[in-house]
Amino acid sequence: MSTRAVTFRAAALLLLVVFVTRPQLFAFAFVPLTANNAPAIYNQGSLLALTLSHVRIVFLATLASTILAVALAIFVTRPAGREFLPLSRSLVNIGQTFPPIAVLAIAVPLVGFGEKPTFIALFLYGLLPIFENTLAGLTEVSPRTLEAARGMGMNAWQRLWQVELPLALPVILAGIRLSVIISLGTATIGSTVAAKGLGEVIIAGLQSNNVAFILQGGLVVALLAVLIHDGLGLAERAAARRLGRPLDEIA
Amino acid sequence: MIEIEHLSKHYGDNIVVDDVSFAVGDGEIAVVVGTSGAGKSTLLRMINRLVVPNTGRVLIDGQDTATLPEDELRHRIGYVIQGYGLFPHRTVAENISTVPRLLGWDRRRIAARVEELLDLFQLDPGEFAQKFPHQLSGGQQQRVGVARALAAKPALLLMDEPFGSLDPVIRGKAQDDLLAIQRRLGTTIVLVTHDMNEAFHLGDRIAVMDQARLLQYAKPADLLTHPAEAFVEQLVGTAERPFRLLSLVTVKDAMEPGSAEGEPITVSATLRDALAQLIWRGRPALPVTDASGAPVGRISVDGILKHGRASLS
């Protein structure tokens, strides 16, 4: 990584941290956007707390989706689960045509307002990319490599842990990254169903017609998403390097 | 000693291996040749039970392999496939130590074994141990593949077209290296190939397969002089037969006492090489020297022809 890239990332991170902890420092930039003496900086809660709960729900939901999605993908690629493979592929294709907001909206009447419907939407929608990528990663392991593993006397469990999963890891991580990015967005919409998160700032701005709120909410969410996306990308590349495969730098 | 007894395999109505029996003595190399789809790989894979035979059995040192747990059996048999199947996510050292680790060897023993094997295959441990397969040339990958198969000191090595993806020059060198290592370790080898030259070069015995059946299992020279069926004769190549035969015999066997002028030939050269030299130099005879370079006799065109006629009749 070039020093310029490092400085750039560090600066962006610093900006985000300072903004959510000391937003008043930036009030001057947002005052011109307000009318009728409306507050320039979000004043109905702490940006820091909102950021933390936003990240928390995304983290928990992604963790849950990862566990289930990886387990399911392993299942349908084993002899016992083969019969489910074709259908599960089509389901992932179909599932991705569901907009996340639809999942969120349908969950509300079932479980009520708050974190629960958001969690459900994040969890369900987050399954798809991880499942899809894990499946791709596992099925792309070369048959020759597997033949060699079998020929050397690795049992099914050893093949899975020592050969298949490590080889699929970079692709799985890419799926998790995609899932996290979608979840960050869906969690923002989650504020419309009263989940605590950064969407609140934007919604509050829309409701009170305060462009300053809308903009700062948008900027914080955007910066957070870009930084997390970038950070996960770095982790992915590190994993790929450790596995001896310099992945092409596909964003 | 491995004994293959009446092995058969069919997939549905398609008979892939049909009642094949032969035995390979300790420290011997048996080469299985035949056209594509003849069932060679299937036969080989039945030996380590990657394919379970429909009938027949395989005995290793008298023990029926079906009585052993599959994985344990495979730990004891080295296996090399075309394209080598190296684990792309593991370094050369990790690849080689796969089976020793499965067997629970301790760390120091594994490290020592890896180093020993890398030395044996002329790969500098300092340079290669930590490399990943994609950083190696084809020839280096091939050597790592064989080193990996030998890691746990198997008494039996199965090789399925191990040199198939190498260019001719490197292939020749790899074959020689394999022979040298095999002579040193005394490993029994069953090797599958398409390449008749390879079969004659490596095989102590050659098994010829066609359409699921074993047509002939014999020493290379017998295959040339007494082909069991027209197919074997054709495979062996009628026109090339005499030259093949000459390449199985060394100068020592056709040497005459006396001396001659010109560039000397060593006793261990094949008659085929000697004939080539004679023709190339345009001489009726050349001197023969032993390994140390001392003259021991002469070899002549007439002598070679006489020897060739004798073994063909």
Added chain:
Amino acid sequence: MPTLRPTLHLDRLGSVIAGLIGLALVASPFVTYRANRIVSGEGRLLFDALPPAGAVGTILVVIGVALCAALAHRPLVRLAAASLGLCVIFPAVGVSAGFVTPVGNTFARVSPAIGFWLLALAFALLAADALTRLRLGPWGRLAALSIAAGMLALLLLSGAWSDLSLMKEYANRAESFWREGRQHLWLAFGSMGAACLVGLPLGLASHRVPALRAALLQGLSIVQTIPSIALFGILIAPLGYLAANVPLAAALGIRGIGAAPAFIALFLYSLLPVVANTMAGLSQVPADVTEAARGMGLSRRQRLVQIELPLAFPVILAGIRIVLVQNLGLATIAALIGGGGFGTFVFQGIGQTAIDLVLLGALPTVALSFAAAIILDAIIDLTRRGGHDRD
């Protein structure tokens, strides 16, 4: 060796589906009855939700489908069973609405309940699995989609569902439904069109000029990571400024809040797939093909139009498929910033905790994305086939 005696072999997936059907029949209400739109409702099992003869008939059909799922192996048979099941329960839920609602009561609401959805899910899974195994070609898939769409249209037009709460919500706002529908399509397709107009030349340019490539892709992929509402929010400020200070912009209908930021955001999101796939498509044209074309004396322009673009076309289309499905979904969120679209009903429904109103917005969106995905996939297959068959 083949045996002549047919063996009873349980299909694993089919057994799971049959289990789902059993669960739906025995333990889950088929419809929910509510005295009015707001109060919480009570469930009715299938047996109590239909007139006795209808209930018995429906239950028998459903059980038949479950048996087929578990025991039949031929995909066509399974598909027929699934279709039969769907063709029975969809009208049945409409009939049930009329049956459960007391005569003359205009406040009462009946909605499909968990049992209905489970049955629909089970049958849809069975159908999807059968269709996957049938490996239909592109025309076959298009035909299946048209049949399904036709059946759905028939169901809705026949009035069989008019007693359902969903259709009552629709009846109350039929006019705005179609208006928002048009707005939704305009947002999704308009921004996609704009992205194609801009993205294709950009993709072409960056194919030719490698220096442009990295910067462009990186910039666009950053845009892609920004969550939609955040991007809407970021665009609202400058657009509001524009509207307040540039009369022409205001005259064009550009305002800080409304469709403009949504349209622009969707346009920006669409650029990455279009540009990246145009580039990928062009760069996968084999070098020997372009070389041959050059050898035959085709000019640069002719090569592009006659050789490169046609060969890149399936890949470009794949980018457009991504864009379209993505836009149809994202357009839902435009309603949050006053941009209209089907999302209007979704957010209204969330506000009023009226699930049927949510569904009124969500179901058409899902149906549109689903249909768009199938149609474009089929077109991609067809262009591939014409160009160069891979199998």
